[in-house]
Amino acid sequence: MPLPRRRARAALAAIAVLALTAGCGTDDSGTAAPASTTSAAAGVPTSRQATEPSTITVRVDDMAFSPAELRVRVGDTVTWEFADSAAHSVQGIGDRAMGINSPILNKGSWSYTFIAPGNYRYLCSLHPEMRGAVVVE
Ligand SMILES: [Cu+2]
Known part of the structure; x- marks a missing residue:
């Protein structure tokens, strides 16, 4: 069993x-x-x-940068186009913006590529009242 x-x-x-x-x-x-x-x-x-680097143009005319302020992304290039009767430059303010340093121009353009995020301010070395800013995100 x-x-x-x-x-x-x-x-x-x-x-x-x-x-x-x-x-x-x-x-x-x-x-x-x-x-x-x-x-x-x-x-x-x-x-x-979708976020490939792009180029943004700032006109330097009539004793002003326009747009005076702009937002870009890391890797973007800003091109300043000089179109005024007077000569101008683009000069960074402070250590962070040290690389922003164009020659004095009244024709043509100058470009700078932003590789680090931050708030960059600049002016014209000949006319310090001409100011601009680039916010890099
Ligand atoms: Cu100027």
């Missing part, structure tokens, strides 16, 4: 193993969720392309 009971237990154990294997199958479908997260991360380079 003990032998049939053992066989019955063995059969029950086999059923239990099958049930556990089926349970593992549901776990496998659960691992599909991180795969969709990976495809979402692949979209990151696309959003970076």
Whole structure:
């Protein structure tokens, strides 16, 4: 009589193993969720392309910089176009803006690329009342 009971237990154990294997199958479908997260991360380079560096022009005319203030992003270039009858320059104020230092011009243009975020102020070395600012984000 003990032998049939053992066989019955063995059969029950086999059923239990099958049930556990089926349970593992549901776990496998659960691992599909991180795969969709990976495809979402692949979209990151696309959003970076949307913020490619650009060039912003500031006119130097009529004894003024216009626009006198502007906001740019890191990597953007600002080009000052000199179009006044008088000669002017673009000279940064303070250590942070030390690289902003154009020659004195009354024609043509001068460009500067902003590589660090911050608040940059500048003036014309010949007419210190002519002032401008660039906020780099
Ligand atoms: Cu000037």
